[in-house]
Amino acid sequence: TLHSTGYAASLLDSVQDHVAASPGRAALLTLVYSPIVAIVLNVLRQLLWPRDRSLPPEVFHWIPIVGSAITYGNDPLGFFFKCREKYGDVFTFILFGRKVTVALGPKGNNFVLGGKSTFFSAEDAYTHLTTPVFGKDVVYDVPNDVFMEQKKFVKVGLSVDNFRAYVNMIEEEVELFMQTDSAFLTYQMNNINEWGCFDAADIMSQITILTASRTLQGKEIRDNLDKSFSDLYAALDGGFTPINFLFPNLPLASYRRRDEAHKKMSDFYVDIIRKRKGTFDDAQDMIGALRSQRYRNGRQLEDHEIAHIMIALLMAGQHTSSATGSWALLHLADNVQAQESLYKEQVEYFGNSDGTFREMSYEEMRRLPILDSVIRETLRIHPPIHSIFRYVRTDVAVSPTLSAPAEDNTYVVPKGHYVLASPAVSQVDPKIWSNPHIWEPTRWSDPEGVAAEAFKTYMDENGEKVDFGFGAVSKGTDSPYQPFGAGRHRCIGEQFAYLQLGTILATIVRKVEVRLEPGCSFPEHNYHTMITMPKKPRNIRYRRRALD
Numbered sequence: 001t002l003h004s005t006g007y008a009a010s011l012l013d014s015v016q017d018h019v020a021a022s023p024g025r026a027a028l029l030t031l032v033y034s035p036i037v038a039i040v041l042n043v044l045r046q047l048l049w050p051r052d053r054s055l056p057p058e059v060f061h062w063i064p065i066v067g068s069a070i071t072y073g074n075d076p077l078g079f080f081f082k083c084r085e086k087y088g089d090v091f092t093f094i095l096f097g098r099k100v101t102v103a104l105g106p107k108g109n110n111f112v113l114g115g116k117s118t119f120f121s122a123e124d125a126y127t128h129l130t131t132p133v134f135g136k137d138v139v140y141d142v143p144n145d146v147f148m149e150q151k152k153f154v155k156v157g158l159s160v161d162n163f164r165a166y167v168n169m170i171e172e173e174v175e176l177f178m179q180t181d182s183a184f185l186t187y188q189m190n191n192i193n194e195w196g197c198f199d200a201a202d203i204m205s206q207i208t209i210l211t212a213s214r215t216l217q218g219k220e221i222r223d224n225l226d227k228s229f230s231d232l233y234a235a236l237d238g239g240f241t242p243i244n245f246l247f248p249n250l251p252l253a254s255y256r257r258r259d260e261a262h263k264k265m266s267d268f269y270v271d272i273i274r275k276r277k278g279t280f281d282d283a284q285d286m287i288g289a290l291r292s293q294r295y296r297n298g299r300q301l302e303d304h305e306i307a308h309i310m311i312a313l314l315m316a317g318q319h320t321s322s323a324t325g326s327w328a329l330l331h332l333a334d335n336v337q338a339q340e341s342l343y344k345e346q347v348e349y350f351g352n353s354d355g356t357f358r359e360m361s362y363e364e365m366r367r368l369p370i371l372d373s374v375i376r377e378t379l380r381i382h383p384p385i386h387s388i389f390r391y392v393r394t395d396v397a398v399s400p401t402l403s404a405p406a407e408d409n410t411y412v413v414p415k416g417h418y419v420l421a422s423p424a425v426s427q428v429d430p431k432i433w434s435n436p437h438i439w440e441p442t443r444w445s446d447p448e449g450v451a452a453e454a455f456k457t458y459m460d461e462n463g464e465k466v467d468f469g470f471g472a473v474s475k476g477t478d479s480p481y482q483p484f485g486a487g488r489h490r491c492i493g494e495q496f497a498y499l500q501l502g503t504i505l506a507t508i509v510r511k512v513e514v515r516l517e518p519g520c521s522f523p524e525h526n527y528h529t530m531i532t533m534p535k536k537p538r539n540i541r542y543r544r545r546a547l548d
């Protein structure tokens with residue numbers, strides 16, 4: 001450290017000498033050297049300037065403004081674990097000019113996700129990203145209490161009654177896909193000895209959008225998936241990336257395409273809603289559910305509000321579910337024993353004597369221990385969202401160890417910072433889990449184990465529930481396991497995601513055996529996408545189990 005300080009100081013001296021020696025060259029030199037000077041001053045500030053002890057420690061970085069963006073962006077979990085060693089559970093890093101205070105561990109999750117919305121705001125952190133994509137007057141474009149009402153409306157559509165109808169629809173969609181898509185050509189050729197191959201994430205994203213449209217999104221969307229709707233979706237999705245989060249407005253084609261796609265998609269949904277008016281709408285889908293809701297003041301949702309909530313749900317559910325499905329399938333392909341246990345569970349519960357399977361019911365689906373633990377374990381190691389942000393609206397005190405009540409040497413997280421929780425860290429923390437990076441679904445079957453304990457805390461099985469305005473939910477903010485977030489912004493798609501993923505995985509495993517490609521190692525995390533995806537190659541080989 002001293003060495004670099006000395007070097008930096010001499011560099012600064014020599015820059016000053018140059019400028020003093022010849023004022024005529026000053027302008028040119030300033031241009032050439034100013035980035036260097038900025039870097040040097042930034043480094044000196046961090047090394048020599050006495051740190052303000054009331055603030056959390058700042059992660060050392062070379063380049064001002066950019067800060068730790070590159071290290072964080074390439075491998076956020078690696079970055080967080082390294083910072084924890086150096087600075088403890090609470091520290092601040094610079095992310096393209098934003099000051100982001102990270103709070104790690106279960107207590108950190110509790111601090112950020114359990115914080116009051118008057119202190120920590122999700123809408124201030126996200127609206128520049130989400131409003132151009134979802135549209136006006138919904139989610140983070142409205143005050144928090146209005147959004148909480150909207151979450152309540154959505155929950156009406158996510159009813160057990162609807163779920164009962166969805167299981168068979170999802171199964172049918174997966175079967176149809178396997179019977180018709182070219183990725184499953186070898187399966188279609190009815191040869192049980194031949195292996196075919198597909199890209200895990202490609203097929204999962206298609207199956208996810210097909211099944212979500214058939215169920216939640218509704219018939220009109222499903223019917224248009226093969227046509228214009230998928231292009232619109234792709235263009236909109238291209239505007240929902242980490243770049244859009246970091247830079248709200250850039251004069252790029254992707255931003256223009258996003259805005260055009262939003263307008264067309266919004267019109268598309270509004271058109272569906274108008275056409276349903278005056279007809280007997282008994283659809284068990286989300287548009288049907290939203291049309292019958294009223295705000296507390298008695299007002300019905302306007303067409304564009306329904307449309308924009310539908311877009312928000314499409315975006316919220318698509319990548320999260322398809323990423324989780326891809327990881328689960330890759331792990332099953334890698335762990336043949338787990339795959340066979342899952343297959344046997346299907347045979348045991350649903351197998352007919354002639355080797356075929358009967359349909360699953362929703363109630364049965366929710367009580368399959370192996371299928372359940374496959375999804376839980378996949379979400380533990382590969383939670384789709386690695387960083388959850390909030391904007392700090394007012395100074396908030398926090399102790400360096402996140403203990404409550406705060407200790408004497410408490411930090412203040414100032415207004416204007418962001419806070420960040422990463423349940424992804426506590427979900428693979430070696431201090432909490434044994435062999436944290438090994439995908440081991442059986443860890444969930446030990447009723448006394450760490451996993452069961454974490455899950456109980458997450459579900460607050462014995463504890464009291466809290467109502468943030470969208471019905472009673474378990475608090476669960478201090479669990480080390482929280483792939484669906486916690487507190488007032490907790491996911492409401494959790495049960496739907498389990499239903500969708502469970503039915504998709506069960507249907508695939510009934511029909512084919514899967515393996516990783518020989519010689520290929522298990523894919524690493526790609527953190528450059530909004531949702532953590534498997535890096536390519538992520539191919540899966542498959543072989544038909546039996547002829548129907």
Ligand code: HEM
Pocket residue numbers: 122151313316317318320321324379383384385388389483484485486488489490491492493494496497
């Ligand atoms: C919120 C994860 C599927 C709708 C969240 C949050 C997480 C999450 C971590 C909290 C975000 C925050 O606190 O800022 C997941 C995972 C999924 C999944 C892992 C699948 C495996 C879905 C689906 C839907 C959905 C299928 C819709 C049907 C929502 C909504 C919120 C949310 C509406 C609330 C956002 C808020 O209150 O700010 N989800 N999600 N999610 N999710 Fe999900």
